[in-house]
Amino acid sequence: xxxxxxxxxxxxxxxxxxxxxxxxxxxxxxxxxxxxxxxxxxxxxxxxxxxxxxxxxxxxxxxxxxxxxxxxxxxxxxxxxxxxxxxxxxxxxxxxxxxxxxxxxxxxxxxxxxxxxxxxxxxxxxxxxxxxxxxxxxxxxxxxxxxxxxxxxxxxxxxxxxxxxxxxxxxxxxxxxxxxxxxxxxxxxxxxxxxxxxxxxxxxxxxxxxxxxxxxxxxxxxxxxxxxxxxxxxxxxxxxxxxxxxxxxxxxxxxxxxxxxxxxxxxxxxxxxxxxxxxxxxxxxxxxxxxxxxxxxxxxxxxxxxxxxxxxxxxxxxxxxxxxxxxxxxxxxxxxxxxxxxxxxxxxxxxxxxxxxxxxxxxxxxxxxxxxxxxxxxxxxxxxxxxxxxxxxxxxxxxxxxxxxxxxxxxxxxxxxxxx
Amino acid sequence: xxxxxxxxxxxxxxxxxxxxxxxxxxxxxxxxxxxxxxxxxxxxxxxxxxxxxxxxxxxxxxxxxxxxxxxxxxxxxxxxxxxxxxxxxxxxxxxxxxxxxxxxxxxxxxxxxxxxxxxxxxxxxxxxxxxxxxxxxxxxxxxxxxxx
Ligand SMILES: Cc1ncc(COP(=O)(O)O)c(C=O)c1O
Numbered sequence: 001x002x003x004x005x006x007x008x009x010x011x012x013x014x015x016x017x018x019x020x021x022x023x024x025x026x027x028x029x030x031x032x033x034x035x036x037x038x039x040x041x042x043x044x045x046x047x048x049x050x051x052x053x054x055x056x057x058x059x060x061x062x063x064x065x066x067x068x069x070x071x072x073x074x075x076x077x078x079x080x081x082x083x084x085x086x087x088x089x090x091x092x093x094x095x096x097x098x099x100x101x102x103x104x105x106x107x108x109x110x111x112x113x114x115x116x117x118x119x120x121x122x123x124x125x126x127x128x129x130x131x132x133x134x135x136x137x138x139x140x141x142x143x144x145x146x147x148x149x150x151x152x153x154x155x156x157x158x159x160x161x162x163x164x165x166x167x168x169x170x171x172x173x174x175x176x177x178x179x180x181x182x183x184x185x186x187x188x189x190x191x192x193x194x195x196x197x198x199x200x201x202x203x204x205x206x207x208x209x210x211x212x213x214x215x216x217x218x219x220x221x222x223x224x225x226x227x228x229x230x231x232x233x234x235x236x237x238x239x240x241x242x243x244x245x246x247x248x249x250x251x252x253x254x255x256x257x258x259x260x261x262x263x264x265x266x267x268x269x270x271x272x273x274x275x276x277x278x279x280x281x282x283x284x285x286x287x288x289x290x291x292x293x294x295x296x297x298x299x300x301x302x303x304x305x306x307x308x309x310x311x312x313x314x315x316x317x318x319x320x321x322x323x324x325x326x327x328x329x330x331x332x333x334x335x336x337x338x339x340x341x342x343x344x345x346x347x348x349x350x351x352x353x354x355x356x357x358x359x360x361x362x363x364x365x366x367x368x369x370x371x372x373x374x375x376x377x378x379x380x381x382x383x384x385x386x387x388x389x390x391x392x393x394x395x396x397x398x399x400x401x402x403x404x405x406x407x408x409x410x411x412x413x414x415x416x417x418x419x420x
Numbered sequence: 421x422x423x424x425x426x427x428x429x430x431x432x433x434x435x436x437x438x439x440x441x442x443x444x445x446x447x448x449x450x451x452x453x454x455x456x457x458x459x460x461x462x463x464x465x466x467x468x469x470x471x472x473x474x475x476x477x478x479x480x481x482x483x484x485x486x487x488x489x490x491x492x493x494x495x496x497x498x499x500x501x502x503x504x505x506x507x508x509x510x511x512x513x514x515x516x517x518x519x520x521x522x523x524x525x526x527x528x529x530x531x532x533x534x535x536x537x538x539x540x541x542x543x544x545x546x547x548x549x550x551x552x553x554x555x556x557x558x559x560x561x562x563x564x565x566x567x568x
Contacts, residue, residue, distance in 0.1 A: 033423075354437075355485075356459075356483065356484035356485060357459070357484075358459050358461075358484035358486070358543070358546060359428075359484050359485045359486070361542075362424075362427070362540060362542070362543060363424060363428075365542075366423070366424050373459065374458060374459040374460055375459070375460040379460065382460065388459075388460045388461065388462070388482055389459055389460050417424070417428055418433075418485075
């Protein structure tokens with residue numbers, strides 16, 4: 001079932017297509033130390049197309065008002081746009097309805113919300129939460145916190161030397177005390193795609209709910225929450241060409257309905273007296289306080305942008321870049337790719353013998369090439385491979401083979417400098 | 421390119437590839453761990469202080485070229501120094517690595533090869549990690565020093 005559309009063999013985008021997409025991103029005109037920017041840190045955050053910048057600016061110029069409050073025209077307009085964006089999000093991931101889309105600050109807040117509102121009230125000492133060895137810290141620490149609060153235990157599914165999720169380990173660990181499975185869809189440190197369809201099916205056959213951390217996957221894989229049948233899906237707007245400070249928790253309505261609110265405040269209530277407060281309906285129950293209205297509208301614009309090109313087209317283009325880059329960097333002496341899963345997307349993590357990732361990052365930056373160097377907020381992954389960090393190039397729809405060539409040339413320069 | 425050469429000088433490579441005083445110091449009476457949360461680099465600084473004088477010091481850990489060379493150069497520079505002198509020296513060093521196009525720093529001796537760091541603000545923490553850790557060791561804090 002894995003996102004059939006990803007598997008459909010598509011003509012990769014033509015250079016003319018990519019050139020047109022590039023024109024949509026004003027920041028790509030920047031120069032760094034006199035060189036054209038080659039932005040390969042997309043797993044950290046993506047750049048924003050003009051339409052997203054315009055949506056945010058237009059909102060502040062023509063619409064700015066608080067939502068769900070005023071009788072005046074602007075407030076109504078702001079509310080309409082804010083809720084229209086929620087509808088776009090629901091359609092983008094094929095949720096059953098807009099009420100299943102909770103606005104949050106990002107994937108991190110979404111996971112914390114589930115940890116505190118869903119898991120915490122249900123967990124008893126000795127209960128278990130299952131994660132994997134390739135989680136981002138934001139899909140580890142919230143569970144450690146809730147384990148500390150409840151006496152539950154965190155169990156970790158292993159990964160193999162290629163950086164692949166070990167399904168047998170998952171089968172072994174899924175037990176009578178498992179209360180929740182929380183897994184990344186796409187590893188930010190290794191690029192591995194986790195077979196979440198099989199995971200969800202098996203977990204559900206034991207009655208165990210599943211949260212998917214889609215922070216990386218959302219911009220690279222087709223996500224259909226109903227086909228997946230996941231219980232929660234978390235992602236951040238800024239990794240899919242939208243603004244920072246806005247993200248999404250998708251949850252099945254029945255689960256969300258049964259959960260207590262995460263935070264208290266305005267907008268999340270129906271009536272308040274000092275004796276008793278009645279909470280608002282979904283999704284507002286989880287949205288206390290004035291939200292990131294411009295961010296939500298910007299995210300809606302970003303999903304419009306991605307939808308117009310099509311995730312499958314983007315994925316095919318990125319697949320081509322990843323294959324090309326993998327081939328090209330493999331010829332660099334001393335370079336080792338970290339993460340060689342068969343099912344992989346958009347991320348190339350590597351080390352260079354005798355050269356620390358930080359030094360690679362500095363030298364590449366000097367050639368205008370932006371990559372990430374370090375542990376990528378996934379220190380357990382680094383420990384698994386006996387590394388303190390890696391260098392990571394990560395691709396987006398606007399990257400090109402020529403940019404990969406610049407990366408490779410710059411890496412050759414690194415080895416030259418370090419071998420003298 | 422010129423900035424890169426400034427940063428990655430031969431002396432720095434020499435200290436990166438053959439770090440001086442890079443071992444555990446058995447007779448140490450002060451030590452502290454340092455950690456750069458940004459890149460995960462870790463090191464331990466060991467000191468033997470007698471009558472207010474650093475009679476021996478060493479470090480152990482893994483890091484980038486800049487942090488390793490800086491630690492190595494620091495151990496060379498501080499052997500035999502009075503602990504009262506350390507603060508001023510670190511202040512001068514810190515000023516040098518954070519101030520582009522600063523005047524020469526003859527008082528810093530060999531440490532001056534790290535002046536190129538000032539053109540690379542993202543790397544200042546690499547150059548100062550060993551020094552922050554040294555300060556923690558002198559205070560004998562058990563808390564790991566960080567660059568934050
Ligand atoms: C796999 C994964 N999960 C979670 C996050 C956290 O996202 P955010 O910082 O936007 O909340 C990231 C971001 O790097 C990520 O890559």
